[in-house]
Amino acid sequence: MDYQMQNTLLYVENLSVAYGEKVVIKDVSFVEKDVTREGSVTGQVIAVVGRSGRGKSTLFRALTGLIKPTTGKILIADVATGVENDAKEVHEGDVGFVDQKYTLFRNKTIYQALMFALRHKDFSKEEKHNTITKYLQEWGLEKAKDQYPCELSGGQRQRTAIIEQILCSGHYMVLDEPFSGLDIGNIEDVKKAFSLITSLHEFNTIIYSTHDIELAVELADSIYVIGYPTIDGKTADYGTIVKHVDMKERKLAWKEYGVEHLEVVKEIKAAMLTS
Numbered sequence: 001m002d003y004q005m006q007n008t009l010l011y012v013e014n015l016s017v018a019y020g021e022k023v024v025i026k027d028v029s030f031v032e033k034d035v036t037r038e039g040s041v042t043g044q045v046i047a048v049v050g051r052s053g054r055g056k057s058t059l060f061r062a063l064t065g066l067i068k069p070t071t072g073k074i075l076i077a078d079v080a081t082g083v084e085n086d087a088k089e090v091h092e093g094d095v096g097f098v099d100q101k102y103t104l105f106r107n108k109t110i111y112q113a114l115m116f117a118l119r120h121k122d123f124s125k126e127e128k129h130n131t132i133t134k135y136l137q138e139w140g141l142e143k144a145k146d147q148y149p150c151e152l153s154g155g156q157r158q159r160t161a162i163i164e165q166i167l168c169s170g171h172y173m174v175l176d177e178p179f180s181g182l183d184i185g186n187i188e189d190v191k192k193a194f195s196l197i198t199s200l201h202e203f204n205t206i207i208y209s210t211h212d213i214e215l216a217v218e219l220a221d222s223i224y225v226i227g228y229p230t231i232d233g234k235t236a237d238y239g240t241i242v243k244h245v246d247m248k249e250r251k252l253a254w255k256e257y258g259v260e261h262l263e264v265v266k267e268i269k270a271a272m273l274t275s
């Protein structure tokens with residue numbers, strides 16, 4: 001390993017992804033470290049924004065190991081080894097992925113789907129039942145536990161998909177547009193889900209994309225804008241990180257949404273419009 005992780009949870013270097021000949025994202029590099037706050041368990045919330053087609057979903061597919069990058073590397077902290085600052089390359093299954101459709105098994109109830117998500121865990125049947133019951137209670141799904149996906153609301157489907165990923169993957173969770181198509185009540189539910197996830201474990205890391213810049217600025221402690229860069233006065237036709245806002249450095253993370261946040265919204269929108 002030529003890179004020391006040192007509290008780094010996610011390390012992306014020189015990433016590019018092409019579909020056939022077409023390069024979709026290029027020169028993508030970023031590092032996310034463990035965010036710590038005295039007296040509280042604080043996971044990481046990272047937002048990715050950018051105009052349509054700039055490569056957000058493609059970046060997510062690479063981060064979750066669903067597609068192989070053309071170049072570059074993606075390392076995640078490997079806490080399972082017990083060796084401090086150990087890292088590994090990401091593989092499918094290490095990072096939970098909740099897609100835009102909240103895909104669930106059609107023929108499994110919520111309870112059965114969550115039991116299935118725990119199939120590789122070395123728990124007794126009773127431990128599995130207790131774990132699932134705890135999540136169902138915390139996430140307000142207890143009454144719906146014997147219902148099938150076709151009998152669930154969008155918000156319930158999404159929460160089920162999120163819990164499924166928490167149960168079967170590690171500390172990382174990627175959500176592609178988790179707020180799209182939800183009503184204000186469901187948006188509040190997803191916000192609550194985010195804070196539940198990040199308060200469960202220090203290393204828990206949520207990476208999500210959104211077209212709602214306010215929701216990126218309100219919830220994330222780190223925001224990346226993916227856009228087409230301008231090179232020698234010309235707009236390139238691949239996506240890359242054109243702007244990064246570190247809300248912790250700006251002392252705006254975890255602060256009540258106010259005028260300073262609105263300034264960041266403006267700044268991000270301006271960066272998006274030119275990329």
Ligand SMILES: Nc1ncnc2c1ncn2[C@@H]1O[C@H](COP(=O)(O)OP(=O)(O)OP(=O)(O)O)[C@@H](O)[C@H]1O
Pocket residue numbers: 019024050051052053054055056057058059
């Ligand atoms: N499987 C694929 N094969 C070929 N090209 C693809 C494939 N998936 C995406 N693309 C192309 O890659 C580019 C980036 O797509 P991607 O879905 O990653 O963008 P996005 O930023 O997530 O867009 P949106 O905000 O609309 O969801 C687009 O030009 C798209 O047409």
